[in-house]
Amino acid sequence: xxxxVADISHMILQKLLENPKVPRDISDDSRIVEDLAFDSLxxxxxxxxxxxxxxxxxxxxxxxxxxxxKDLAVxxxxxxxxxx
Amino acid sequence: MSVGIFDKYxxxxxxxxxxxxxxxxxxxxxxxxxxLSATIGIIEGRETLLFGTNNYLGLSQSAAAQDAAxxxxxxxxxxxxxxxxxxxxxxxxxxxxKALASVFRKKHAMIFSTGYQAxxxxxxxxxxxxxxxxxxxxxxxxxxxxxxxxxxxxxxxRHNDPADxxxxxxxxxxxxxxxxxxxxxxxxxxxxxxxLKDFVEVKKRHNIPLMVDEAxxxxxxxDHGRGVAEMQGCEDDIDFIVGTFSKxxxxxxxxxxxxxxxxxxxxxxxxPYMFTASLPPEIIxxxxxxxxxxxxxxxxxxxxxxxxxxxxQGFKSxxxxxxxxxSPVIAVTLEDIPQAITFWNALLDAGVYVNLSLPPATPxxxxxxxxxxxxxxxxxxxxxxxxxxxxxxxxxxLV
Numbered sequence: 248x249x250x251x252v253a254d255i256s257h258m259i260l261q262k263l264l265e266n267p268k269v270p271r272d273i274s275d276d277s278r279i280v281e282d283l284a285f286d287s288l289x290x291x292x293x294x295x296x297x298x299x300x301x302x303x304x305x306x307x308x309x310x311x312x313x314x315x316x317k318d319l320a321v322x323x324x325x326x327x328x329x330x331x
Numbered sequence: 332m333s334v335g336i337f338d339k340y341x342x343x344x345x346x347x348x349x350x351x352x353x354x355x356x357x358x359x360x361x362x363x364x365x366x367l368s369a370t371i372g373i374i375e376g377r378e379t380l381l382f383g384t385n386n387y388l389g390l391s392q393s394a395a396a397q398d399a400a401x402x403x404x405x406x407x408x409x410x411x412x413x414x415x416x417x418x419x420x421x422x423x424x425x426x427x428x429k430a431l432a433s434v435f436r437k438k439h440a441m442i443f444s445t446g447y448q449a450x451x452x453x454x455x456x457x458x459x460x461x462x463x464x465x466x467x468x469x470x471x472x473x474x475x476x477x478x479x480x481x482x483x484x485x486x487x488x489r490h491n492d493p494a495d496x497x498x499x500x501x502x503x504x505x506x507x508x509x510x511x512x513x514x515x516x517x518x519x520x521x522x523x524x525x526x527l528k529d530f531v532e533v534k535k536r537h538n539i540p541l542m543v544d545e546a547x548x549x550x551x552x553x554d555h556g557r558g559v560a561e562m563q564g565c566e567d568d569i570d571f572i573v574g575t576f577s578k579x580x581x582x583x584x585x586x587x588x589x590x591x592x593x594x595x596x597x598x599x600x601x602x603p604y605m606f607t608a609s610l611p612p613e614i615i616x617x618x619x620x621x622x623x624x625x626x627x628x629x630x631x632x633x634x635x636x637x638x639x640x641x642x643x644q645g646f647k648s649x650x651x652x653x654x655x656x657x658s659p660v661i662a663v664t665l666e667d668i669p670q671a672i673t674f675w676n677a678l679l680d681a682g683v684y685v686n687l688s689l690p691p692a693t694p695x696x697x698x699x700x701x702x703x704x705x706x707x708x709x710x711x712x713x714x715x716x717x718x719x720x721x722x723x724x725x726x727x728x729l730v
Contacts (some may be wrong), residue, residue, distance in 0.1 A: 288691040288696065299498075306463075307484075307487065
């Protein structure tokens, strides 16, 4: 069951590494736009995939404050907790 | 020390410079020196076939609309100089609102100065920061911008996917704020047609209003040209229909039609409606004339459908990658940007203008050559465009 921030972060990393274009050396602290070269659309589409895995919805305004993979994990964890 | 005002443009400048080193001309700087007809314009001094406009019925060149505009400009002047809620409402504005409501068989209509503002003005009047919007992931920029202006929470659902919408709506069933679902009729980049009837089922199950942008489908689909909702038999279940005058009607402006009597209150809290000058009277007169043509000339829609099928079939026959929907917007999907730039320039060199659409403005990160067909195109013009596409695709070894 994915419920801690660390679990969610691990799941995000695994999903990202399924994409061969993503650098192999990413970590919690990798910046999604700068280090992964995701544009705004790619970020939104990737978050959609994560949403389905966790059965949550992330409003777009929350994405504005997310820079790193850990930020995304913290955000998803908070939303999951709210929706529980 | 603070950064320079244009420092933020560094990445954009890099992309733009890179584009300009690979493209002999600026794809965003094409000038139609003048149109000779709906289908032919002078570009770079040469007659060029226009397959990249939104002039689906050819009405930008309507003689009736031209006459109405000239007469009105001469009798009423060329502008209103004011907002709809101050000095900018002429009798003609109300006449057009009544005509639009009647065409759509709705009780009310509200007109805006552009189609972009129609989405901004409608969305921001309907929801606020306490509310939730469900947007198709491939929504037009004006819908996303309207959502931002409203301050509502935005949840995207997968393009044209009612099951995905249902799942995301269900997650919010316990929310206290109001909710609104927004979809489009025809999607402007790909020509994909929305499954509105299925979206209606979702909205009914969860008791959420549904707004549909028929910008590219009004005048085009449905027995009377009222769009995808008419075609799919679900007009009565659409709460708000938004659209534009700048596609099939050939002028400029936008509208929202609805049965909700609160529309007069919307006029008082829609900033894109209030804080801008209203449409000039000659545009309203031309739009009224064009609207009559949409109503009285079903032959235009019939011809448009025939032309759309001809262009679609033509592209398929030469092996191009297009959507399976037959609509007046037909996009050829390519694999990478250099290929798209070379293809687009070769088309223009050969006398065919289409739109070059580059990621991230395209749905799946691949570039598109976006073509649009008109009722005014002749079969010969369509065949010529297909042949040109086929020849270039072969030269570039894409087929």
